[in-house]
Amino acid sequence: MAATGPALQGATLRGPRAWLSTLLAMCRKELTIMLRYPVELVASFGQILLIVMVLTLAGLMFSPTGLNTAADQSGQTAGVVAYGFVLFMFLSDTLWSIGYNVRREQKQGTLEQLYLSPASKFASLLSRVTVTLVWTGAMTVAAAGLLSLMLGRLPAENLPLGVGVLALALSGTFGTGFAFAALTLRIREAGQTLANLFQFAFMILCAPFFPFAALPDWLLPVSRLIPLAHGVDAFRSALMGFPAGYPELAPLALELAVVAAFGLVMPWLGYWLYRREENRARAKGSLSEY
Amino acid sequence: MAAVLRPSLAHKLSAALAETRLRLLNISRYPGQLAMEIIIPIVFASMPMLLGRASGGGAAAENFAANTGTANYVAYLLIGSNVFTLVSNAFWHVAYWLRFEQETGTLESVYLTPTSSLTLVTGVALYSAARGLVAAGLAYIVGCLIFQVNPLQGDVLLALAFIGAGLVPLYGLTLLFGALVLKVKESNALIGLMQWVVSFLMGIFFPVAVLPPLVRLVALLFPPTWMTNGVRSALLGVGFFFGEWYLDLAVLWVFMLFAPLFGFWVFNRVERNVKRNEGMGQF
Numbered sequence: 001m002a003a004t005g006p007a008l009q010g011a012t013l014r015g016p017r018a019w020l021s022t023l024l025a026m027c028r029k030e031l032t033i034m035l036r037y038p039v040e041l042v043a044s045f046g047q048i049l050l051i052v053m054v055l056t057l058a059g060l061m062f063s064p065t066g067l068n069t070a071a072d073q074s075g076q077t078a079g080v081v082a083y084g085f086v087l088f089m090f091l092s093d094t095l096w097s098i099g100y101n102v103r104r105e106q107k108q109g110t111l112e113q114l115y116l117s118p119a120s121k122f123a124s125l126l127s128r129v130t131v132t133l134v135w136t137g138a139m140t141v142a143a144a145g146l147l148s149l150m151l152g153r154l155p156a157e158n159l160p161l162g163v164g165v166l167a168l169a170l171s172g173t174f175g176t177g178f179a180f181a182a183l184t185l186r187i188r189e190a191g192q193t194l195a196n197l198f199q200f201a202f203m204i205l206c207a208p209f210f211p212f213a214a215l216p217d218w219l220l221p222v223s224r225l226i227p228l229a230h231g232v233d234a235f236r237s238a239l240m241g242f243p244a245g246y247p248e249l250a251p252l253a254l255e256l257a258v259v260a261a262f263g264l265v266m267p268w269l270g271y272w273l274y275r276r277e278e279n280r281a282r283a284k285g286s287l288s289e290y
Numbered sequence: 291m292a293a294v295l296r297p298s299l300a301h302k303l304s305a306a307l308a309e310t311r312l313r314l315l316n317i318s319r320y321p322g323q324l325a326m327e328i329i330i331p332i333v334f335a336s337m338p339m340l341l342g343r344a345s346g347g348g349a350a351a352e353n354f355a356a357n358t359g360t361a362n363y364v365a366y367l368l369i370g371s372n373v374f375t376l377v378s379n380a381f382w383h384v385a386y387w388l389r390f391e392q393e394t395g396t397l398e399s400v401y402l403t404p405t406s407s408l409t410l411v412t413g414v415a416l417y418s419a420a421r422g423l424v425a426a427g428l429a430y431i432v433g434c435l436i437f438q439v440n441p442l443q444g445d446v447l448l449a450l451a452f453i454g455a456g457l458v459p460l461y462g463l464t465l466l467f468g469a470l471v472l473k474v475k476e477s478n479a480l481i482g483l484m485q486w487v488v489s490f491l492m493g494i495f496f497p498v499a500v501l502p503p504l505v506r507l508v509a510l511l512f513p514p515t516w517m518t519n520g521v522r523s524a525l526l527g528v529g530f531f532f533g534e535w536y537l538d539l540a541v542l543w544v545f546m547l548f549a550p551l552f553g554f555w556v557f558n559r560v561e562r563n564v565k566r567n568e569g570m571g572q573f
Contacts, residue, residue: 040479047479050486055338058367058495061357062342062350080341193322200333210341 022119026127034131041135048089048143055081055209078148079155083236084208086140090170091202091228093132094177095195099184101128106188112287121278122271125181129174157241165238165256168263169231175266176228182270182277185287206232212248223249227262230255297404305405309413310420313387317421327375327425332433335371338495339364339437358497359528364437366526370494372426372433373518376453377460377492378485379425383418384411384464385481388471398570407561408554411468415461423453444525448535452524452542456517459545463513465553469560472570492518497528513545 034041056078105111114124148154156162180195187194202208205222206229207215215223223229234255237246247255281287297305317324342363346353355361391397401407434441467484470477491498491509498509498519509515516531520538523530530538564570 037476037479039474040476043479043483046483047486050483050490054486054490054494055341057500058338059341059345061338061496061500062346062353062363064349064353064356193320193326196326196330200329203333203337207340209337211344214340214344 019120019123023123023126023130026119026123027130030127030131031134034135045139045142048085048139049146052078052082052085052143055085059210079240080211080236081209082144082154083239084206084210084232086144086166087169087173087206087228087232087235088202088208089136089140090132091173091176092199093136094129094170094173095180095198097132098125098128098174098177099181099195100192102181103184103188106185106287115278115282115287121275125178125271125274129177133170155240158238162235162238165231165235165259168259169228169235171264172227172231172259172262172266175268175270178267178270179273180270182274185274185277185281202228205229208232211245213245220249227258227266230258231262234259295404297406297409302406302409305409306413306416309410310417313383313414313417314420317417324421324425327379327421328429328432331368331371331375331426331429332436334374335364335367335433335495336437339367357500360522360526362439362443362526364439365434365441365443366522366528367495368430368433368437369522369525370492370518372430373453373492373514373521374485374489374494375429376422376426376457377488377514379422380415380418380457380460380464381467381481381485381488383421384414384461385467385471385477387411387414388468389475389477392471392475392570401565401570408557411465411557415464418464419457419461444527446525448524449521451539452517452520455539455542455546456513456520459513459542459549460517462545462548462550462553465550465557469557472557472560472564488512488514491515494518513542513549516542516545 059081102111105114115121144154180198183194204215205219205226207223212220212223212229212233230249233247233249234252237243237248237252240246242252249255250258278287342354343350351361351363354363354366358366360366388397391400400410431441467477467481470480474480491501491505491512492514493501493509498506498515501509510531516538519528519531520535520542522528523538524535532538532541
């Protein structure tokens with residue numbers, strides 16, 4: 001006789017298949033919500049394109065011939081800005097969107113209910129990351145393509161290496177996002193201000209929009225301590241074909257080692273921190289507090 | 291039958307100032323947010339500064355002067371980012387005010403009071419202008435001090451006149467965003483996009499002369515473009531669009547007359563339309 005009742009439920013809610021099914025259902029839910037706002041989709045794409053254009057045009061004001069700068073030179077400026085911007089976008093999205101989603105569930109009063117369900121908590125966090133990965137990825141690729149059309153071809157050397165570095169750096173930023181979600185559970189509304197502060201620190205210390213050479217000497221050692229700074233450096237150096245002076249922070253082998261460690265360790269560390277904070281919130285009964 | 295009392299100008303002013311006070315009191319509870327408003331324009335301006343220094347090397351200032359008309363790129367970029375802050379704040383504060391009331395379910399109640407929405411939006415605009423001016427002023431001075439340039443060079447009074455004249459049409463335009471929120475409701479992304487469109491058109495970090503002719507023409511229809519160039523010309527001498535300060539200021543005066551009227555007209559139309567159809571309570 002086939003199992004029924006609690007025995008069947010127990011069987012279907014455990015194991016890798018159930019976990020994958022939960023993850024897919026949650027991703028589908030997040031993507032469906034996202035697709036309900038097509039204007040927002042188009043607007044956020046336009047916004048990204050404009051930011052990169054504004055910064056590239058500003059950078060060209062410092063070249064002797066302004067906008068008439070030769071395509072290879074303007075391509076290099078656009079390359080520095082565009083490739084740094086890719087990582088900036090992913091960091092901004094993951095840093096805040098995972099924490100923001102947790103916060104939103106908390107505000108709407110659904111976080112506690114989610115925790116009462118037998119669904120995997122890790123799948124819940126991962127689904128939010130997946131949407132970021134799909135949408136931000138699509139936007140950055142499209143923005144890079146459009147930018148190439150307008151400002152001249154973006155340098156795109158060593159693609160496999162670039163993609164590998166990007167994947168590891170992204171894995172690390174997702175881990176950072178988990179850690180930040182843990183922090184959001186603790187500090188609640190102040191999370192947004194802190195996320196902004198982190199973003200600005202990243203904008204300076206990880207130099208996504210300018211070469212590290214532009215940073216004052218006393219700041220460079222601080223940048224070298226941040227794994228994501230090595231990610232930015234290795235990623236754009238690889239795609240720009242290692243022009244003279246790149247990578248700027250350390251030899252490539254060392255940068256790759258740092259980025260690999262960041263990409264492999266940070267997701268586990270971030271998730272561990274999240275579980276720790278979640279258990280604390282459950283013990284205190286503060287999950288539904290906002 | 292009770293007579294219908296029409297609010298006097300003093301009543302309207304009192305209501306508008308009460309709204310301003312309410313908003314200021316509210317934001318005073320978030321000092322971190324206020325501090326961020328001073329930090330953001332400085333960090334934002336430092337991006338092209340660092341990019342330019344790296345790409346231009348020792349000739350960065352000289353190259354910048356050849357392209358923009360001034361070698362003082364620190365002040366040039368800081369002016370751009372601070373005017374951008376003023377403009378973005380104006381858009382967001384008015385739009386967010388309406389959206390917040392919508393989301394918290396109080397917009398319908400607000401519309402049931404005898405105070406007109408335009409009186410209240412004037413109060414919000416006063417609050418927004420006060421907050422934006424203080425933040426932008428401090429960010430400019432602190433930014434100049436950090437990057438070691440004199441913040442008080444050039445004709446400061448003339449620069450202030452351009453800002454003052456530019457704020458009126460700017461807040462007139464924000465009514466268009468208010469109308470957008472009433473109509474579209476969830477319009478954060480659209481407002482976010484518009485703020486970058488305006489930053490691009492007003493030449494936040496570059497002169498609008500580098501834009502293609504058609505885009506430049508559109509840019510010149512935006513009051514923030516005249517405000518930014520007016521302040522830069524007054525402080526850094528980059529050159530007024532019409533050669534003389536009073537001609538550029540006169541253009542802003544024309545905007546001053548036209549933009550608020552146009553904004554009010556669109557806002558009123560959308561407001562009436564929403565009242566007649568889905569109602570103010572829906573969000």
